[in-house]
Amino acid sequence: MLIFDLFKMALRSLWSNKLRSVLTALGIIIGVASVISMISIGEGARKQTLTTIAKFGTNIITVKPGEKKSRHVQSGKVDTLKLEDAYAIEKHISSITGAAAQVYKNAQLKFGNKNSNSLVRGTGEKYPQLSNFVLEEGRYFSREEVQTARRVCVLGATVVKNLFGDKNPIGEVLKVDGNNYTVIGRMVAKGALSWFDPDDQIMIPVTTAQKRLFGMDYVQAIDIQARNIDEMEKIKDDVKALVRRRHNIPEGKDNDFYVQNSSEWLNSWGDAAKTFTFLLGGIAAISLMVGGIGIMNIMLVSVTERTREIGIRKAIGAKKREILEQFLIESVVISFLGGAFGIGIGIGISQVVSKMGGWDTIVSFQTILLAFGFSVAIGVFFGFYPANKAANMNPIDALRYE
Amino acid sequence: MIEVAQLSKTYRLGNQEVYALREVSFNISKGELVSIMGPSGSGKSTLMNLLGCLDLPSGGSYHLANIDVQSLKANELAEVRNKQIGFVFQNFNLLPRATALENVELPLLYGRIPQSRIKALDSLDKVGLRDRAKHRPNELSGGERQRVAIARAIVNNPSIILADEPTGNLDSKTGVEILNSFKQLNAEGATIILVTHDPSVSDQCPRTLFMMDGCLSKDERKPVSEVHGC
Ligand SMILES: Nc1ncnc2c1ncn2[C@@H]1O[C@H](COP(=O)(O)OP(=O)(O)OP(=O)(O)O)[C@@H](O)[C@H]1O
Ligand SMILES: [Mg+2]
Numbered sequence: 298m299l300i301f302d303l304f305k306m307a308l309r310s311l312w313s314n315k316l317r318s319v320l321t322a323l324g325i326i327i328g329v330a331s332v333i334s335m336i337s338i339g340e341g342a343r344k345q346t347l348t349t350i351a352k353f354g355t356n357i358i359t360v361k362p363g364e365k366k367s368r369h370v371q372s373g374k375v376d377t378l379k380l381e382d383a384y385a386i387e388k389h390i391s392s393i394t395g396a397a398a399q400v401y402k403n404a405q406l407k408f409g410n411k412n413s414n415s416l417v418r419g420t421g422e423k424y425p426q427l428s429n430f431v432l433e434e435g436r437y438f439s440r441e442e443v444q445t446a447r448r449v450c451v452l453g454a455t456v457v458k459n460l461f462g463d464k465n466p467i468g469e470v471l472k473v474d475g476n477n478y479t480v481i482g483r484m485v486a487k488g489a490l491s492w493f494d495p496d497d498q499i500m501i502p503v504t505t506a507q508k509r510l511f512g513m514d515y516v517q518a519i520d521i522q523a524r525n526i527d528e529m530e531k532i533k534d535d536v537k538a539l540v541r542r543r544h545n546i547p548e549g550k551d552n553d554f555y556v557q558n559s560s561e562w563l564n565s566w567g568d569a570a571k572t573f574t575f576l577l578g579g580i581a582a583i584s585l586m587v588g589g590i591g592i593m594n595i596m597l598v599s600v601t602e603r604t605r606e607i608g609i610r611k612a613i614g615a616k617k618r619e620i621l622e623q624f625l626i627e628s629v630v631i632s633f634l635g636g637a638f639g640i641g642i643g644i645g646i647s648q649v650v651s652k653m654g655g656w657d658t659i660v661s662f663q664t665i666l667l668a669f670g671f672s673v674a675i676g677v678f679f680g681f682y683p684a685n686k687a688a689n690m691n692p693i694d695a696l697r698y699e
Numbered sequence: 700m701i702e703v704a705q706l707s708k709t710y711r712l713g714n715q716e717v718y719a720l721r722e723v724s725f726n727i728s729k730g731e732l733v734s735i736m737g738p739s740g741s742g743k744s745t746l747m748n749l750l751g752c753l754d755l756p757s758g759g760s761y762h763l764a765n766i767d768v769q770s771l772k773a774n775e776l777a778e779v780r781n782k783q784i785g786f787v788f789q790n791f792n793l794l795p796r797a798t799a800l801e802n803v804e805l806p807l808l809y810g811r812i813p814q815s816r817i818k819a820l821d822s823l824d825k826v827g828l829r830d831r832a833k834h835r836p837n838e839l840s841g842g843e844r845q846r847v848a849i850a851r852a853i854v855n856n857p858s859i860i861l862a863d864e865p866t867g868n869l870d871s872k873t874g875v876e877i878l879n880s881f882k883q884l885n886a887e888g889a890t891i892i893l894v895t896h897d898p899s900v901s902d903q904c905p906r907t908l909f910m911m912d913g914c915l916s917k918d919e920r921k922p923v924s925e926v927h928g929c
Contacts, residue, residue, distance in 0.1 A: 299808070299811070302808050309796060310796070313796055605792075606794060608792075609792045609793075609794060610805070610809075611753075611777065611780075612751070612753055612780060612786055612792070613780065613781065613786070613805055613806045613809065613851065614777050614778065614780045614781020614782070614806055614809040614810060614855075615777060615809050616773075616774045616777045616778075616809070617773060617774060617777075618774075619809060691754075692753045692754075692780075693748050693753045693754040696753070696788075696792065
């Protein structure tokens, strides 16, 4: 029998049991829709992570205290890096446009009767340039204000919105953990990441943060901006040598700090997002599996119900293979159509998520191909046992079946 | 055409053996019209199923057109059923969702025979049902259904046509029509074996096999002239 006739037969039999076919396909539809939407959400999150990290600058080298054991784990002492290291780097390393020491912690901000718990970043005067922050109004603090540890602050856009609303914050006095700080500037919004809002922070001089706010004599990071990307590796080596000398680390001993550039950081974030995508995709794949079991269940019922039909077909000369194909085509058609609808619905869901969550989702061609391939494979895999059962029936027993 | 020797069939029901067919032997030549008679449970259907390659015997041998049926594999048996045998059942056994034409066409599709539509229509024409081609079985009378089943059985030009009580579910007038269809086919050269409980049917067949308790009790041949005299 030609494959075309088998298809016609399969479609007719599915059509004559419309409701059942739809319900069976529903399992696959839900499974595929969740695979598509989960992966598109995960992929979207990954891409957004990468682009926003790129917004922070890709020519940044960061020095951090402790040692880096593996990609994601750091350990060791946290207080080895000093403000003076940052000044020394700025002074002695060539091919850099600037360096900024960092200390940061969350603190309670208060203006009038409004409160917010936001990140307070103590840093140097070069920070806006290093992190692609643009001043909207007012001014940023100067080198002199850093040296004299003045109580001044520059606000991120979210902080302005939450505490000041439409009011102009410049010149106002903000309470940070109970202490007064004069607002001297505000920043243009950068846009929130999914896990972190860079606009929900205020910047104060690093010395002020160390002495007056956090009470620490070390810094948590030093950001260094390379003049151009090709020189990053050389700068890293120079920085390592310089800091080792400053920390008096003898030859052969491990660093008590580590240096990484933003692209490494970017990669490890990208990896984390990938893991997230796989996880979501995996959960969705399980629901696809459940859909497959639904197909198997219905096909078994269908084979039993149609025992007599199978007997008739065998009596007039149907071969095993032709019976097998007939039933296999039915289950594949169900899963194929289920896959097609599921893809449509999945794309719809991801569009809704991106509208409501304000966050891009990516439906890639590969994802669609994967979901399609997966659903057809499930149709074949779970359809095979019932189809084989039908194909192996003895003609006379099948004909006698009541 | 058909050579049957010591053909036996036993069914096992739990510990008990049921002898449905005990060492039956006979030959049927090409072009014969043979009826099989016997009381209920005497093994007629069992014999027909073996002759139709729907079932395999427990013992003895069966040669169809010089092929030893027992040596064939499942797919080769399917091929024999498709090409050599046309089976007509008491309860028609048509596919309920397919039209008359599609039912008749089906053996041609399985046999991968070209121009199946036209051949199926010709076959329906032979049983006088060309105008019912688009009807489904539940839109046909019992006699019409059986004629569709006959059209399906002859569409592949089989060497033998087997009919197990083809008129059993029909009134006597319709039964006569069906019988006439078979006689017509036989006159055109087909070998036909039909099981019947109706002596008036077997009277019109030149040869009758009588079954009793799984054995062949009598093999009766009538003069040809007598048959045509009816
Ligand atoms: N599948 C089976 N399992 C067990 N015994 C069976 C089976 N099929 C038939 N038999 C037995 O074999 C014997 C012959 O049955 P068969 O159907 O050949 O009779 P029959 O001559 O066609 O009768 P009828 O005229 O009523 O159709 C019966 O005793 C029956 O009980
Ligand atoms: Mg019978």
